[in-house]
Amino acid sequence: MLGSFVAAGTFRVDRLPRPGESLRASAIAWEPGGKGFNVAAGLRRLGIAVDGLIPIGTDHLAALAEPALRRMGLPTSMIRPHPGSTGIGVGFVGTDGENCLAVHPGANLLLSRETVRSAAAGILSSAMVLAQFEIGDDPVAEAFAIARGAGIPTLLNPSPFRLPSDEILAATTILVLNETEAEALLGRLAGPAGTGGLRAAAEGLARALHARGVEVLVITFGAAGARIVLGGSTILDQRAYQVTAVDTLGAGDAFTAGLAAGFVAGRHWDASGRIAAACGALMVTRHGVLDGLPDPAEVGDFLRI
Numbered sequence: 001m002l003g004s005f006v007a008a009g010t011f012r013v014d015r016l017p018r019p020g021e022s023l024r025a026s027a028i029a030w031e032p033g034g035k036g037f038n039v040a041a042g043l044r045r046l047g048i049a050v051d052g053l054i055p056i057g058t059d060h061l062a063a064l065a066e067p068a069l070r071r072m073g074l075p076t077s078m079i080r081p082h083p084g085s086t087g088i089g090v091g092f093v094g095t096d097g098e099n100c101l102a103v104h105p106g107a108n109l110l111l112s113r114e115t116v117r118s119a120a121a122g123i124l125s126s127a128m129v130l131a132q133f134e135i136g137d138d139p140v141a142e143a144f145a146i147a148r149g150a151g152i153p154t155l156l157n158p159s160p161f162r163l164p165s166d167e168i169l170a171a172t173t174i175l176v177l178n179e180t181e182a183e184a185l186l187g188r189l190a191g192p193a194g195t196g197g198l199r200a201a202a203e204g205l206a207r208a209l210h211a212r213g214v215e216v217l218v219i220t221f222g223a224a225g226a227r228i229v230l231g232g233s234t235i236l237d238q239r240a241y242q243v244t245a246v247d248t249l250g251a252g253d254a255f256t257a258g259l260a261a262g263f264v265a266g267r268h269w270d271a272s273g274r275i276a277a278a279c280g281a282l283m284v285t286r287h288g289v290l291d292g293l294p295d296p297a298e299v300g301d302f303l304r305i
């Protein structure tokens with residue numbers, strides 16, 4: 001797992017604030033997070049051994065990392081301090097469970113190709129290498145090139161969205177996007193979605209990505225499920241399980257952890273998709289991210305209902 005670590009503050013509000021509006025929050029929760037940390041924690045909760053690089057700064061927020069990794073059963077040797085500020089995020093969650101957030105990456109952007117190269121042995125002994133875009137392009141490109149060169153699958157969630165470079169796409173096995181990210185990528189690679197919407201445009205996008213090296217495209221549609229496109233052409237639709245959402249923060253991270261856990265356990269894509277959707281669904285029924293990450297028994301019980 002490459003990056004990221006973010007000290008995340010979440011304000012609970014009746015509804016999301018509109019531009020120019022000040023709202024009173026009914027609660028605030030501080031929690032260690034960051035997409036890299038969340039997915040690493042999600043994988044660990046699912047029983048998968050995790051290693052990697054977690055960048056932190058040298059400010060007071062850096063002290064949150066070690067207990068956070070310990071709490072989630074992750075090796076503290078993953079922590080890599082860099083001079084400057086630790087990543088920080090601020091989000092809002094409305095009573096309907098909808099959320100929005102902004103993240104300042106801080107030290108996460110300082111993770112370098114050299115640091116990744118120094119961890120090459122770890123990469124080469126992995127079953128899968130995962131990254132998101134709360135870190136820079138260089139460490140992702142380096143780690144994915146090392147992994148792909150050795151036949152190790154890679155998974156990228158380009159969030160917060162920026163256009164993945166050709167170098168990164170060429171070394172990406174599995175690309176996981178939510179609707180916003182898929183729309184942005186579609187606009188850049190294949191033109192805007194037609195009248196059939198994003199779901200219909202997924203195959204064209206998967207073809208364009210497959211030509212660039214991506215083997216599997218996964219687009220998540222929140223409560224409307226997910227579409228998995230294998231090899232640029234074979235479509236698997238994974239429905240979302242019906243639950244009452246109280247907090248949608250972290251749904252995508254839980255989904256990604258479930259998908260990767262299924263994949264490294266050698267499951268077929270449809271089984272991995274079901275595990276992923278169960279993880280996403282269980283996550284949205286719970287407040288907070290880390291406490292919401294399900295374990296294998298919870299996923300098993302959920303899928304038997």
Ligand code: ADP
Nearest residue numbers: 178220221222223225240245251252277280281
């Ligand atoms: P992100 O958090 O990255 O925006 P999504 O909102 O698309 O990701 O959610 C990821 C996955 O989590 C969905 O494909 C779905 O399986 C599950 N999920 C998200 N929201 C809900 C919901 N309200 N009910 C059931 N499952 C959900």
